[in-house]
Amino acid sequence: MIYLRLIVESIRFAVQALKANLLRTFLSLLGVTIGIFSITLVFTFLDSLEHNAQASMSFMGDKVIYVQKWPWDFSNYSPW
Secondary structure, three states: OHHHHHHHHHHHHHHHHHHHOHHHHHHHHHHHHHHHHHHHHHHHHHHHHHHHHHHHHHHHOOOOOOOOOOOOOOOOOOOO
16 A cells, blocks of 8 residues: 555656756656657668668679679688
C-alpha cells in the first residue's frame, strides 16, 4: 500500500512541477519535437539520395567489372 501512495505522490509532484514551469515544459517538448523531426528528415534525405544514386547507375545492368585489391577467393593462401 505504501508503494501505491509513493507512486501517486510522485505523479502529483511531477504534474505540479509541469504546471509551475509551463515555459520550460513547452520549450523542452519543442526541442524534442524538432530533434525527432530533423533526424527523420536527414534519414529521408539519405534514403532518397541512395535511391537516386542506384537509379542513375542502373543503366549499366548486370555486366559490371569489379576491380579490387584482394582476390575474391577466400583460401588460406590469400595475402590478408
